[in-house]
Amino acid sequence: MKKIIIGSxxxxxxxxxxxxxxxxxxxxxxxxxxxxxxxxxxxxxDYAFKVSQAVAQGQYYSxxxxxxxxxxxxxxxxxxxxxxAALCFDTYTAHQAxxxxxxxxxxxxxxxxxxxxxxxxxxxxxxxxxxxxxxxxRVYKLDHxxxxxxxxxxxxxxxxxxxxxxxxxxxxxxxxxxxxxxRLEEGLRAAAENxxxxxxxxxxxxxxxxxxxxxxxxxxxxxxxxxxxxxQNCLHEGLCLTAAPMEVRTQAIQRMCExxxxxxxxxxxxxxxxxxxxxxxxxxxxxxxAWTIEAVSECVRYARLRGxxxxxxxxxxxxxxxxxxxxxxxxxLDEVGEPTFKLLADTFHMNxxxxxxxxxxxxxxxxxxxxxIADSNRRAPGQGxxxxxxxxxxxxxIGYCGPVSAEMLxxxxxxxxxxxxxxxxxxxxxxxxxxxxxxxxxx
Numbered sequence: 095m096k097k098i099i100i101g102s103x104x105x106x107x108x109x110x111x112x113x114x115x116x117x118x119x120x121x122x123x124x125x126x127x128x129x130x131x132x133x134x135x136x137x138x139x140d141y142a143f144k145v146s147q148a149v150a151q152g153q154y155y156s157x158x159x160x161x162x163x164x165x166x167x168x169x170x171x172x173x174x175x176x177x178x179a180a181l182c183f184d185t186y187t188a189h190q191a192x193x194x195x196x197x198x199x200x201x202x203x204x205x206x207x208x209x210x211x212x213x214x215x216x217x218x219x220x221x222x223x224x225x226x227x228x229x230x231x232r233v234y235k236l237d238h239x240x241x242x243x244x245x246x247x248x249x250x251x252x253x254x255x256x257x258x259x260x261x262x263x264x265x266x267x268x269x270x271x272x273x274x275x276x277r278l279e280e281g282l283r284a285a286a287e288n289x290x291x292x293x294x295x296x297x298x299x300x301x302x303x304x305x306x307x308x309x310x311x312x313x314x315x316x317x318x319x320x321x322x323x324x325x326q327n328c329l330h331e332g333l334c335l336t337a338a339p340m341e342v343r344t345q346a347i348q349r350m351c352e353x354x355x356x357x358x359x360x361x362x363x364x365x366x367x368x369x370x371x372x373x374x375x376x377x378x379x380x381x382x383x384a385w386t387i388e389a390v391s392e393c394v395r396y397a398r399l400r401g402x403x404x405x406x407x408x409x410x411x412x413x414x415x416x417x418x419x420x421x422x423x424x425x426x427l428d429e430v431g432e433p434t435f436k437l438l439a440d441t442f443h444m445n446x447x448x449x450x451x452x453x454x455x456x457x458x459x460x461x462x463x464x465x466x467i468a469d470s471n472r473r474a475p476g477q478g479x480x481x482x483x484x485x486x487x488x489x490x491x492i493g494y495c496g497p498v499s500a501e502m503l504x505x506x507x508x509x510x511x512x513x514x515x516x517x518x519x520x521x522x523x524x525x526x527x528x529x530x531x532x533x534x535x536x537x
Contacts, residue, residue: 325368
């Protein structure tokens with residue numbers, strides 16, 4: 095029996111549902127890779143990659159990807175080696191794609207193709223065999239004769255396309271690498287005066303936070319929240335996702351859901367880092383590992399349904415025994431299986447755990463959704479021996495263009511650490527301090 099995997103963004107959701115029904119009625123086994131809710135914004139590359147990787151690994155006969163026009167989904171699908179994705183908008187293009195190109199992924203656009211037209215395209219796609227013959231050497235070239243430029247020869251931009259910020263704690267905390275602990279207004283003012291675009295906020299109990307007031311303060315300084323950090327809940331209150339008592343895990347999940355609601359209001363991401371806690375021993379008992387994966391998955395699913403991106407932060411072995419390296423993080427992302435769940439790469443932790451930081455970043459590639467920077471001594475960048483120039487070059491080469499947030503010790507004091515960070519970033523190809531309007535346009 096043919097097995098087909100299908101995925102779409104939120105725009106393509108209705109057509110995906112219609113196509114899935116057509117296939118099922120023909121006795122074809124279908125795997126729905128998402129998106130699962132047409133009312134929640136979803137990025138088409140995430141689902142195109144998921145479908146294409148499954149097809150390239152031989153798990154499915156072929157795949158179908160759908161977005162608004164089909165163009166973006168087809169481009170994304172063709173980024174996966176071994177995939178020949180064809181954008182089809184009628185039966186003729188579907189026939190030629192299969193007969194001449196041996197296409198293994200069908201791309202369609204929900205704004206272009208109606209369910210009625212899709213039925214004909216689908217039948218042509220399913221019933222047309224590859225003709226082989228003169229097409230064989232041409233298809234071979236599609237798969238093997240791709241010219242790949244040497245990564246080291248790629249010209250880098252004069253300024254890296256990152257958006258810079260730093261971590262602030264809304265409350266006083268024993269967690270040290272944050273600035274302006276419990277002094278939000280002072281921190282926001284300093285961020286704006288030093289040209290930062292973003293702030294990362296460490297949050298404990300969201301019921302004690304006036305979201306509207308915080309949003310107004312941010313707006314006054316032309317700033318946005320890049321992410322909400324959640325580790326203080328485990329550190330201060332013992333609300334850890336690895337906690338053995340079920341009632342504690344339940345409370346931790348409930349607290350995370352409350353913070354996700356706040357993240358939705360502030361239009362920010364959510365960090366799952368120190369809130370994980372640690373296992374009772376290494377390696378962990380099977381049941382302990384299983385309930386922790388379920389707890390993390392529940393938080394990520396809740397966040398996805400509310401349009402909140404989630405970030406998994408690998409943390410060094412001296413602070414936890416659960417997800418220490420980039421490889422550990424990638425494995426957990428795969429186990430959870432949510433495309434909106436990305437990695438947070440932290441240079442301080444990577445300096446301890448990774449044998450080759452640039453290689454680890456390249457391995458993670460597009461699955462990196464956020465970056466923390468602190469030097470080898472956890473002070474401001476430039477105060478230790480971390481090779482940030484190479485790290486930034488690597489991030490640029492893998493196409494990263496998201497937040498770069500300094501999570502550093504307030505040494506010798508908050509403002510000096512902030513000035514050191516800003517000064518160092520300017521010497522490394524970071525954008526010069528932006529005005530408030532410039533910063534908002536950049537976002």
